[in-house]
Amino acid sequence: MEQLGLPRDLFLGMPVLSLQGNRFLCIENHRGILQAGREKIVVAAKPWGIEVAGRELSIVRFTKDYMEITGYLEHISFLL
Amino acid sequence: MILWLVRFMRGFLELKLWGRNCERFLNLCANRGIATWRLSVSETGEVFASIYLSDFYRLRPLLRKTRVRLRIEKRAGLPFLVHRYRKRVVFAGTLLAMMVCVAFLSTRIWRIEVLGNSAIGEDAVLEYLKQKGITYGIGRDDIDNDGLELSLRQDFDQVIWASVYEKGTKLVVRIQEKLAAEKETNVSQTPCTDLVAKTDAVIYSIVTRGGIPLVKAEDTVKAGDILVCGRQEILDDNGEVKEYYYQSADADILGISTLSYTDRISLQRVVTKPSGKSHDRYFLRFMGYRFTTPKLYGDFDCSETIEETNQLCLPGSFYLPVYVGRIRETEQLQQIEQVTMEQAKEEALSHFSRFLSDLEENGVRIIDKNVMIEKEKDNYHIYGRLKVCEDITERVPTEIKEAPAPKENEEE
Numbered sequence: 001m002e003q004l005g006l007p008r009d010l011f012l013g014m015p016v017l018s019l020q021g022n023r024f025l026c027i028e029n030h031r032g033i034l035q036a037g038r039e040k041i042v043v044a045a046k047p048w049g050i051e052v053a054g055r056e057l058s059i060v061r062f063t064k065d066y067m068e069i070t071g072y073l074e075h076i077s078f079l080l
Numbered sequence: 081m082i083l084w085l086v087r088f089m090r091g092f093l094e095l096k097l098w099g100r101n102c103e104r105f106l107n108l109c110a111n112r113g114i115a116t117w118r119l120s121v122s123e124t125g126e127v128f129a130s131i132y133l134s135d136f137y138r139l140r141p142l143l144r145k146t147r148v149r150l151r152i153e154k155r156a157g158l159p160f161l162v163h164r165y166r167k168r169v170v171f172a173g174t175l176l177a178m179m180v181c182v183a184f185l186s187t188r189i190w191r192i193e194v195l196g197n198s199a200i201g202e203d204a205v206l207e208y209l210k211q212k213g214i215t216y217g218i219g220r221d222d223i224d225n226d227g228l229e230l231s232l233r234q235d236f237d238q239v240i241w242a243s244v245y246e247k248g249t250k251l252v253v254r255i256q257e258k259l260a261a262e263k264e265t266n267v268s269q270t271p272c273t274d275l276v277a278k279t280d281a282v283i284y285s286i287v288t289r290g291g292i293p294l295v296k297a298e299d300t301v302k303a304g305d306i307l308v309c310g311r312q313e314i315l316d317d318n319g320e321v322k323e324y325y326y327q328s329a330d331a332d333i334l335g336i337s338t339l340s341y342t343d344r345i346s347l348q349r350v351v352t353k354p355s356g357k358s359h360d361r362y363f364l365r366f367m368g369y370r371f372t373t374p375k376l377y378g379d380f381d382c383s384e385t386i387e388e389t390n391q392l393c394l395p396g397s398f399y400l401p402v403y404v405g406r407i408r409e410t411e412q413l414q415q416i417e418q419v420t421m422e423q424a425k426e427e428a429l430s431h432f433s434r435f436l437s438d439l440e441e442n443g444v445r446i447i448d449k450n451v452m453i454e455k456e457k458d459n460y461h462i463y464g465r466l467k468v469c470e471d472i473t474e475r476v477p478t479e480i481k482e483a484p485a486p487k488e489n490e491e492e
Contacts, residue, residue: 032107037121059119062129064110 015045017076025052025069025076033062041069042079049079091133091157094118099148102127108142109135133159182400189218191250191391191399199238199257208235209253216401220246228253248397272326275308277301278474281335291329301472307333310478323483335472339439341451343431343462345424351417352382358410365389365403372407380411421453424460428453432462444470 018026031044041057043050057071097105106129109116114135120128131139133155143150165172192209194202209215212231214223225244232242232255241256275291283299291308295301308329316322357380363372389405419427428451436446451464 032110033103036103036106036119036127038123058121060117062106062110062116062119064113 013046015043015050017050019073019076022054022073023070025073027067027069029065030067033059033067043067051075051077051079053077087132088157091155091159092130093133093136093152094128094130094154094156096151096153097127097129097148098125098150099146101146102148105142105146105148108146109139112138112142114138128153133157182394185400186249186398187220188401189214189220189223189246189249189251190216190401192216193250193252195252195254197255197257200236200255205253205255208232214251220249223251249399250397271328272310272478272480273328273475274306274310274478275329275331275333275473276476277303277305277307277335277472279303279335279337279472281337281472283307284334284336284469286331286333288329288331290327291331293331295333301335307331307473311481321484324481326478326480329475329478331473333471333473334469336447336467336469337472339466339468341432341435341462341464341466343428345419345427345431345460345462347419347455347459348416349419351415352384352412353415354384355411355413358408361407361409363405363407365405367401380409382412382414383409384412385409419460421455421460425453428460428462439466439468442470444468 013029015030016028018028020026027043027045027050029045030050031046033041034044034049035042036059038057039053039055041052041059043052052069052073053075055072055074057069057073059067060070061068099105106116106119106127109131114131116129116131118128118130122128139150142148162172192206192214194205197205209228212228214228223244223246225246228244229242232244232253233239236255238257239255240258243252243254245252245254280302281300283295283297283301285297286293286295286307288308291310292312293308295305295307301307308331310327310329312325312327313321314323314325359375359377361373361375363370365371386408387405388408389403392400392402392404394400432451436449439446446466446468448467449464450466451462453460453462455461
């Protein structure tokens with residue numbers, strides 16, 4: 001894949017995370033919401049889930065493969 | 081902004097969801113292309129989310145499948161507004177007509193602003209634009225800005241730079257004028273001229289550039305005396321005039337002359353003071369029609385009327401051809417006041433200062449001044465004399481003389 005120069009997110013279905021400071025997180029290629037709460041949001045993704053912890057979290061946009069999370073982000077971890 | 085507009089036009093619902101499988105419900109929504117936004121979870125575990133109105137009826141099978149319950153918390157958007165005001169057709173029609181009207185008016189020019197002019201009056205520019213067909217109500221696309229800039233520069237000698245552009249429904253004409261216009265002289269029209277004294281004076285200084293000077297400094301001259309002659313005699317060997325050479329006399333001649341000053345200030349004067357009573361009326365002017373509120377009060381004996389007009393303007397220089405204004409009529413009380421000597425002196429001094437400043441603006445230097453004030457029967461008389469140094473020349477055509485006929489040779 002690296003030798004061919006192909007994008008991983010398209011061919012392996014890996015999520016793409018874009019972070020703006022600690023206030024805004026955009027996740028592309030997700031597989032759905034596993035858990036939604038004010039202090040923790042768990043998002044399903046391939047191959048691992050993504051756990052976002054913080055305060056006053058909310059999902060401002062949610063579509064099939066795209067979501068935006070705002071709030072005070074404190075911790076982002078992968079659920080291996 | 082665009083997203084907000086789309087949501088408003090389509091209409092949207094704010095839902096409250098509760099149940100054990102809210103996350104699954106949201107995932108199913110996403111998989112079926114039902115967009116959701118503003119998802120938040122309350123402390124009690126209820127999920128709040130917004131969806132488009134058109135997607136609401138697609139939720140039923142998903143609700144059954146996930147056993148999630150929902151409640152509509154808020155309805156918003158155009159479909160709900162239309163539904164709410166469905167019986168107010170006239171209101172909606174008026175609103176629509178207004179929007180169409182404003183959209184139409186926004187394509188026209190309703191205000192013309194002229195900037196940067198000082199020598200050329202605003203009225204002259206507006207009149208010129210009118211001749212070019214550019215007046216209030218013209219379409220924005222009908223104005224050839226580049227062509228107008230060029231014609232402004234060509235048709236007004238004073239204009240050295242012009243810029244024409246639209247700002248909202250306002251046409252801005254910005255011009256730059258020459259700093260100092262060249263004085264027009266009539267030298268070219270009358271090539272042979274003399275300089276004569278326009279007043280009795282004593283010559284203070286004389287600098288001649290053309291012509292024959294007939295006076296020198298400290299000479300006394302009377303009004304009409306020729307100071308510099310444009311006719312020059314060319315003598316032959318015998319010292320007699322052979323012919324005349326004509327040119328335009330040109331010189332700077334300063335002379336000391338005396339000016340008399342007189343002024344009269346009446347012993348009585350009428351003073352008007354506002355009584356504090358005023359009546360207001362309002363008007364609306366649209367496309368040449370003017371509607372004024374009726375006059376509900378009697379006329380004042382003596383009054384002052386001030387009319388304030390404002391053009392209706394929406395944000396972004398969007399001027400409309402609608403003018404609103406107020407007509408304020410204020411009652412004035414007239415009182416006849418006796419003028420004291422002190423007041424008269426003060427007023428006389430003010431008049432005299434204005435007179436002096438006018439003289440100085442015209443290049444007259446004041447050397448000495450002596451002014452008196454005395455009380456007469458009906459007024460105060462102010463009189464005096466000023467000694468001034470000024471340009472005393474006046475241009476007159478040179479007297480043309482016939483060249484003497486050549487004398488016959490004595491030997492013949």
